[in-house]
Amino acid sequence: MAMTNKLTITLVLLISIAFFHCLAFRLEFEEFEPRQQQEEQEGPGAGHGGSSGRGWEEEATNNPYHFKERSFKSWFQSKEVGYMKMLPKFTKRSSTLFRGIENHRFMFMEMEPNTFLVPHHVDADFVFIVLQGKGMIGFVTDKTKESFEIKKGDVVRVPSGVTHFFTNTNETVPLRLAKIAVPVNTPGHFQANFPSRSKFQQSYFSGFSNDVLSASFNIPEELVGSLIRGSQQMGQGIIRRVSPEQIKELTEHATSPSNKHKEKGKGKEKDTSTMWNPFNIFKEDPIYSNDFGHLHEAHPKKFSQLQDLDISVSWINMTQGSLFLPHYNSKTTFVVFVENGCARFEMASPYTFQGEQQQQQKPWFEQEQGEEQEQEEEEMSGQVHKFVSRVCKGEVFIIPAGHPFAVLAQDQNYVAVGFGINAFNSKRTFLAGQENMLNNLDKVATRLSFGVGSKMAEKLFTSQNYSYFAPTDRSRQFPEKRKPSFQSIFNIAGF
Structure with a gap:
């Protein structure tokens, strides 16, 4: 009988240890996880296509960036x-x-x-x-x-x-x-x-x-x-x-594009090809690459064919369930064409769309000064409008300069090409990932800006294990040593 009671107490102890271990692990990472209360606070219709209780498939019908x-x-x-x-x-x-x-x-x-x-x-x-x-x-x-x-x-x-x-x-x-x-x-x-x-x-x-x-x-x-x-x-x-x-x-006299049009100059490779000489985007190493995605880019700084037009060309390939982390481009507006699969585009914009449609009822030259001033004030309203769309093969999405956005590959591998307009002096700034800009904020600045405690400020922008592309399945985020090991718990208990 005493042996049975001892075994029962041991099992209860083990279950308690495992529960609190998992709870501690969960709390450690949910301490700074954003709470999903915005939808309840804003109510229906907030943000002109933003969180309103509707599915994002329905919201996409009012999305001006999705063609x-x-x-x-x-x-x-x-x-x-x-x-x-x-x-x-x-x-x-x-x-x-x-x-x-x-x-x-x-x-x-x-x-x-x-x-x-x-x-x-x-x-x-x-x-x-x-x-x-x-x-x-x-x-x-x-x-x-x-x-x-x-x-x-x-x-x-x-x-x-x-x-x-x-x-x-x-x-x-x-x-x-x-x-x-x-x-x-x-x-x-x-x-x-x-x-x-x-x-x-x-x-x-x-x-x-x-x-x-x-x-x-x-x-x-x-x-x-x-x-x-x-x-x-x-x-x-x-x-x-x-x-x-x-x-x-x-095709008898057609030639295959090669590197014969490149020569060395001032310590780096110089492009001396004719204006219409083709080049292959895959011959360049991807600028971003890991297990979840690859991004190849032909930039006007390197290819003379693109310089006077100030256009870049990108090719992105993402595995199913992966995320192109939130970022924005300082000057470049991208016209993105989906070649394979579907992806969810999420973008934050300070501009309204429905409000502009109402303004367009009058030509600009018939608008009174007060109306023009009202439009300027609306541009500085401080509101953020959330645009979400499921973009599939054969469709186009526009990403204006300065607009933070993210792309989530959904039911299959996602492939798209992008034409970047005004690309020459633009910079891509990531807002999440190991190399994100906000990670460089001083911890005091983070606490003052986001109103969080010291512990949370340290974790807020430093817990992502990947750069550029990341999995959406959280279980793939953490190294094995950080996962709760139930075997180790049983070992401690003497089993």
Whole structure:
């Protein structure tokens, strides 16, 4: 009987030790964990798309930064050969939120296997990245012609006014490109110009009279009609099916991008490539990388093709359940296009959207001085508006400069590309992780700013074990030695 009582007391003691050990461990890390009371305090409708008791899927409907697939307009579309789609001017969604990128347009293009996009030039500079497949791009000027093989990860600059054409050389996989355009004539607008006529596109030669064309090309006027009308191509669009033999002829002199355009200068590698020479974003080491994500970036400081446009190109790949830690960019606004999977974007913004819609009922030149002053005061209101969206493949999210944001990869691996506008002198500042900016705050400054005790101030910004990318599963955050060991407890008890 005494033995039984002793065993019972020992078991109760062990359970108590284990309970208090776990409780202490939980309290240690929940001491400074933010309490989720903001939703209850703010009530419905707070923050114009922020915490309001609704699911974030519903909140996304009022998110001006999220462009779904239906937002795209078809520039060209054919089930047989491919399509081009373009977002409307960003300022059509909001004239104030996107004023800084009003002269930029985003496009997406897909060409089916064994197809050819006819030569043309555009009154806009383009930067594109290959998302999938392989192909060839050709450039033609009055002095030279060059063609390059392109594949996944290749970034290419297409200067304004340079005639170029594409070929998808893959027999099974579509060629997919994401593009950012910078128009040179009318802000936010551009046009493509084609020398040859197609089903829905006139030749630019149709803008000249027959006698001018006859004299210009030194051909009889009866031949001018075939130049303008192109009767044999009337039934075809700007993307056309081609035979393997024609692809072989087109790609016969294409070269593969290499490092031969780089040379050493003043102790570092100098880029001396031509303006349209492709380069592969994956040949550069990722700027951020761990088990949960990788971020590759082509920056205008390193690649001369991007310098005058002040545009960077990024490729991000995150594992399922990982988090791109909260941060902001000092000058760069990112146009992010999702290539695979879905992610939850969370962003804090000082700007309202619904309030601006009400102001837009009157043109700016009809607003009275009091209304303008009211708008300026609203910009300094001190309110933070939370924008949350589930962004999936084929959709776009805009991240303005200075806006803190985070990205959570959800049901599968997440892949996206980003075009950074005003990238040259921008700095990325992380607000969480081992290398976060707030970790450099003096502990006294932390206590005074956040109203916390000394112990909490030490832990608040120093408990994250990862930089840049981190797991959302908390059990993966801590080293094994910090997890409660029930085996060690039993060892202490003599078992």
